[in-house]
Amino acid sequence: LRAGPSVLEYRALLLAGEGDTVAIGTHRSAVWEDHMTRVLDLDDVRVHRVERATGGNLAAAALEDGALLDLAVERASRAGRLNVRPYLSTDAAWRVAAEVADRSGAPVTVAGPPPPLAERVNDKLWFGRTARALLGRDATPPTGSADGLRELAAAIRELGAPDTKLAVKLTSAAAGQGNLVLPKTALSGSPDALRTMLRELLEALAWEDGFPLQVSVWEAPVRASPSVQTWIPRSSDPVVEGVLEQRFEGDAAAFAGVAPSTLPHATQQALARDATRMATLFQQLGYYGRCSFDAILVGPDTDDATIHWIECNGRWGGGSIPMTAAERIVGDWRSHPFASLCHEEKTDRRVDTDTAHRVLDELLLQPGSAAGVLLTSPTSLETGLGLDLLAVAGSRDEADRLVATARRRLLGEAA
Numbered sequence: 228l229r230a231g232p233s234v235l236e237y238r239a240l241l242l243a244g245e246g247d248t249v250a251i252g253t254h255r256s257a258v259w260e261d262h263m264t265r266v267l268d269l270d271d272v273r274v275h276r277v278e279r280a281t282g283g284n285l286a287a288a289a290l291e292d293g294a295l296l297d298l299a300v301e302r303a304s305r306a307g308r309l310n311v312r313p314y315l316s317t318d319a320a321w322r323v324a325a326e327v328a329d330r331s332g333a334p335v336t337v338a339g340p341p342p343p344l345a346e347r348v349n350d351k352l353w354f355g356r357t358a359r360a361l362l363g364r365d366a367t368p369p370t371g372s373a374d375g376l377r378e379l380a381a382a383i384r385e386l387g388a389p390d391t392k393l394a395v396k397l398t399s400a401a402a403g404q405g406n407l408v409l410p411k412t413a414l415s416g417s418p419d420a421l422r423t424m425l426r427e428l429l430e431a432l433a434w435e436d437g438f439p440l441q442v443s444v445w446e447a448p449v450r451a452s453p454s455v456q457t458w459i460p461r462s463s464d465p466v467v468e469g470v471l472e473q474r475f476e477g478d479a480a481a482f483a484g485v486a487p488s489t490l491p492h493a494t495q496q497a498l499a500r501d502a503t504r505m506a507t508l509f510q511q512l513g514y515y516g517r518c519s520f521d522a523i524l525v526g527p528d529t530d531d532a533t534i535h536w537i538e539c540n541g542r543w544g545g546g547s548i549p550m551t552a553a554e555r556i557v558g559d560w561r562s563h564p565f566a567s568l569c570h571e572e573k574t575d576r577r578v579d580t581d582t583a584h585r586v587l588d589e590l591l592l593q594p595g596s597a598a599g600v601l602l603t604s605p606t607s608l609e610t611g612l613g614l615d616l617l618a619v620a621g622s623r624d625e626a627d628r629l630v631a632t633a634r635r636r637l638l639g640e641a642a
Contacts, residue, residue: 233252233253234253234571234604234606234607234610234612234613234615235569235604235606235607235615236251236252236253236285236314236604236606237251237253237256237259237603237604237605237606238548238603238604238615239251239314240260240263240264240267240272240274241263241267241548241549241551241552241555241603242312242543242548242551242552243267243269243272244269244272245269245270245271245272246271246272246302246306247272247273248272248273248274248275248295248298248299248302249272249273249274249275250275250276250277250285250289250295251274251275251276251277251285252276252277252285252288253276253606254276254606254609255274255276256579256580256605256606256609258579258580258581258584258605259580259602259605260274262580262584262601263601265594266556266592266593266594266601267552267555267556268594273298275292275294275295275298277289277292277295278292284317284319286313286317286319286320286322286323287319289319289323290319290322290323290326296323296326296327296330299323299327299331300327300330300331303327303328303331303333303335304331304332304333306333307333307334308333308334308335308336309324309327309328309331309333309334309335309336310335310336310337310338311323311324311327311335311336311337311338312337312338312339313337313338313339314542314543315339315345315349315541315542315543316337316339316340316341316342316345316516316541316542317342317345318342320337320339320342321337321341321342324336324337338515338516339515339516339517339542340509340513340514340515340516340541341513344509344512344513344514344541345541345542346399348509348514348518348539348541349399349538349539349540349541349542350398350399351396351397351398351399351441351537351538352372352398352439352441353398354536354538354539355367355370355441355536357505357508358505358536361504361505361508362501362504362505362536365533365535366501366534366535366536367443367535367536367537368443368444368446368523368525368535368537369386369443369444370386370441370442370443370444371383371385371386371441371442371443372439372440372441372442373438373439373440373442374438374439375438376422376425376426376429377422379395379425379438379440379442380418380421380422380425382442383395383409383413383414383421383425383442384414384418384421386442386443386444387413387414388414390411391411391444391445392408392409392410392411392444392445392447393408393409393413393442393443393444393445394406394407394408394409394442394443394444394445395407395409395425395440395441395442396440396441396442396443397434397437397440397441398439398440398441404481406479406480406481407428407432407434407479408445408478408479408480409445446523446525446535447525448525448526448527449523449524449525450524450525450526450528450529450532451472451488451490451523451524451529451532452472452473452474452475452521452522452523452524453470453471453472453473453488453490453494453495453498453521453522453523453524454470454471454472454473454485454519454520454521454522454540454546455467455469455470455471455498455499455501455502455519455520455521455522456468456469456470456471456519456546456547456550457502457503457506457517457518457519457520458516458517458518459506459509459510459514459515459516459517459518460510460515461515464503464507465503465506465507465510467499467502467503467506468550469487469488469550469560469561470487470488470490470495470498470499471485471486471487471488471546471550472485472486472487472488472489472490473485473521473546474486476570481571482545482569483568483569483570484545484549484566484567484568484569484570484616484630485545485546485549485550485566485567486564486565486566486567486623486626486627487560487561487564487565487623489623490524490529491529491530494524494529494530494532494534497534498522498534501520501522501534501536502520505520505536505539506518506520509541514541516541517541517542517543517547518539518540518541519539519540519544519546519547520536520538520539520540521536521537521538521539521540522534522535522536522537523535523537545567545569548603549565549567549603549617550565552603552617553565553617553619556592556597556619557597557619560619563597563619563620563621564619564620564622564623564626565617565618565619565620565626566617566618566620566623566626566627566629566630567603567615567616567617567618567630568614568615568616568617568618568630568633568634569613569615570607570613570614570615570634570638571607571612571613572612572613573611573612573613574611574612574613574638575611576611576638576639577608577609577610577611578608578609578637579609580602580605580608580609583602583605583608583637586636586637587600587633587636587637590629590632590633590636592618592619597619597621598619598620598621598625598629599618599619599620599629600616600617600618600629600630600633601616601617601618602615602616603615603616603617608637614634614637614638616630616633616634618630618633
């Protein structure tokens with residue numbers, strides 16, 4: 228049960244196991260479902276479309292969907308238990324679990340932390356304070372916060388310098404969608420001019436009610452943007468499942484996909500060590516489930532770059548879902564790498580899944596194969612809102628080539 232209406236809701240099917248029900252709020256694609264269940268070797272998975280009367284949160288809408296609740300209650304009663312695996316562990320997701328437990332009499336668990344803790348770890352300001360307290364004051368870029376427009380202007384002037392770019396960020400937003408990068412000229416005018424500019428920018432982005440906001444130095448040169456993928460059990464030690472490298476597009480650094488990291492071993496070890504310390508603290512606070520930690524490497528070269536932690540993703544996301552799917556398809560993705568593409572940009576080109584599969588032709592990943600491309604969510608392409616792909620291959624370079632070729636065929640773009 229994924230929170231929020233999104234063209235990416237279908238990605239939950241990549242995590243499904245036998246006997247699972249996947250709830251989505253977008254329109255269904257029978258062609259894609261059939262192909263994905265055959266690739267993942269699934270026989271008994273049901274996809275249920277939740278009807279949204281007014282849009283909004285998917286888990287909240289699920290509480291009003293009698294057919295879905297009846298199905299969940301029936302499955303919980305038959306199996307003697309049920310597990311709800313939300314994209315993000317929200318209060319609404321827990322209410323769904325409570326409703327099913329009350330009606331079925333069976334124990335129902337949630338594969339995620341308590342909602343207040345999930346909200347905390349996904350808050351960039353809280354995460355930054357926690358990282359600095361645990362790892363040292365230089366663990367993050369220079370950062371400030373603001374509860375209003377005047378404080379925002381003051382924080383920008385305090386952090387800014389003539390040759391420094393700054394970023395204003397929503398405290399809880401993924402994939403670079405909550406980034407506003409300010410030009411170096413932002414500090415050249417008067418305080419009144421800066422406040423006027425900020426007011427206009429926030430109004431244009433509909434961020435007027437977004438306070439508190441984070442302000443941070445937009446550091447350069449950034450040599451890499453690693454993401455450490457962890458699983459935090461209830462009691463045993465947190466597990467680092469891998470270090471991925473994120474790709475970004477545009478001035479605001481919108482998330483564009485991941486691939487296994489090729490950073491030096493010592494750097495990956497340092498990243499894993501820091502992430503383990505943070506994951507252990509989260510576990511002691513009561514966190515359970517999927518969690519990833521994003522950083523940047525800043526400096527003249529990769530070997531001597533400084534690690535600065537940027538944010539925590541206390542949820543499933545654009546790194547953990549492709550990684551988990553690749554592991555299901557090829558086993559150890561370290562010896563058989565993958566690459567993903569998450570290109571979220573409105574276009575005039577809408578391609579249905581059947582056509583997309585024909586266009587991909589020999590690139591399309593077939594059941595039982597360990598090389599090829601598949602759509603991780605068909606909705607983006609079908610609605611003209613982007614393209615979401617996963618490629619697996621014998622090497623990272625080959626996986627990258629497959630993604631670039633598929634993108635060019637489907638969107639007509641140069642790699």
